[in-house]
Amino acid sequence: MSSTRAHFISFEGIDGAGKSTHIAALADALRAAGHTVVLTREPGGTPLAERLRELVLHEAMSPLTEALLMFAARRDHLDTVIEPALASGSLVLCDRFTDATFAYQGAGRGFDWDTLAQLERMVQASRDGVAADGGAALRQPDVTLWFDLSPHEAAQRLAKARVPDRFESQPEAFFDAVRSGYARRMAAAPQRVVRIDSDQPRAQVREQVLRAAQQRQLLTPDQVSQALAATGEIS
Numbered sequence: 045m046s047s048t049r050a051h052f053i054s055f056e057g058i059d060g061a062g063k064s065t066h067i068a069a070l071a072d073a074l075r076a077a078g079h080t081v082v083l084t085r086e087p088g089g090t091p092l093a094e095r096l097r098e099l100v101l102h103e104a105m106s107p108l109t110e111a112l113l114m115f116a117a118r119r120d121h122l123d124t125v126i127e128p129a130l131a132s133g134s135l136v137l138c139d140r141f142t143d144a145t146f147a148y149q150g151a152g153r154g155f156d157w158d159t160l161a162q163l164e165r166m167v168q169a170s171r172d173g174v175a176a177d178g179g180a181a182l183r184q185p186d187v188t189l190w191f192d193l194s195p196h197e198a199a200q201r202l203a204k205a206r207v208p209d210r211f212e213s214q215p216e217a218f219f220d221a222v223r224s225g226y227a228r229r230m231a232a233a234p235q236r237v238v239r240i241d242s243d244q245p246r247a248q249v250r251e252q253v254l255r256a257a258q259q260r261q262l263l264t265p266d267q268v269s270q271a272l273a274a275t276g277e278i279s
Contacts (some may be wrong), residue, residue, distance in 0.1 A: 045190025050130035051262060052184075054141040056226060057155045057191030060198030061242045066191070066253050067139050073254060073271035074135055077263055082129040085139035086117065090124045093117035114145045114165045122168070122183060133242070135262070141185055142168065143229045152218050153224040172219060185236065187260055189253060190226055193242040195219035250275070 053070075055063040071083045071237075087097040096117040129136050142164055149155045168182045195216045216238060230237035240252045254268045263271070 045243055048220045050133055050135070051260065052126065052130060052136045052186050053257075054138045054185040054188045054190075055191065056140060056143045056145065056147070056188055056237075057240075057242065058147075058193065058195060058198050058222050058226075059194040060200075060202040061191035062201075062246075062249060063137055063176070063189070063191045063242075065246075066189075066240075066250060067137055069250055069271075069275070070253050070257060071137050073267065074137075074257065074262060076271065077151070077262040077264065077267045080132075082125065082134045082136045083139075084125055084136065086122070086141055086144065087114055088117065089121040089126075089138070090117075092120045092124075106153040107149055109154055111145065111149045111163065112151065114149065118142065118145075119167045127183070131207060141188070143188055143190070143226060146229055147222045147225030151228065152214070152222040154221075184233075187256065188233075188237045189240050190237050191242040191249075192223070192226070192232060192241045195223060197243060247272070247275075 055067045058065045067083065070126050071081045074081050086093070087100055088094045094114050099105075100113050100117075105113075115170045126138070127134055145164075146157065146160055147277060150157050150160050165182060168184065170181045198219065199216060230239060240256070242249055244252075251268075251272060254263060254271055256261045258265060258268050
């Protein structure tokens, strides 16, 4: 199977939910199936956005400043990486996108949801799309995989993995709010957001991810089986 159309997939979830592990595995499976894959992340993905990422992760700032930096990085990311990759017919896999801004800055920090929606419309206006009301359509992922995990379990995983950054060191109540923000975004776009039960063994989580790609006709059933067999994770 080769890539016949562009497709944009975002991976979302609270820190420690496992999305970064599984995005790499899906990229490998898609490349083995003949797709051209661009693997990227937010905040980041470009030299400018990576510098903004360092500020956001390590410098104290107001929720408004934080949100503005997130969207500034996103605009550069769209212009420099995401839109060109989609225009070339590549599959774009992005570790976080705008759902994370609503979850972290909106639900977690308590920043105004409507203001975030205004910034979303401004920054993500698609170059080639037109909405039903005649305005510019928004560039959104074709599918978002939301790795859902309890904050308590996520914190235990992180404690074994690395020194936490400014976000990862937040109290559990913060991540409860972030998780609720993700649930709100899923409720608003159920056709786009797919919940991945991340409180499962790695093999079962990986199969959920691969099956989601199969449902979008990016992998065949045989290719899913081959990807699972390659890692010894046939369920």
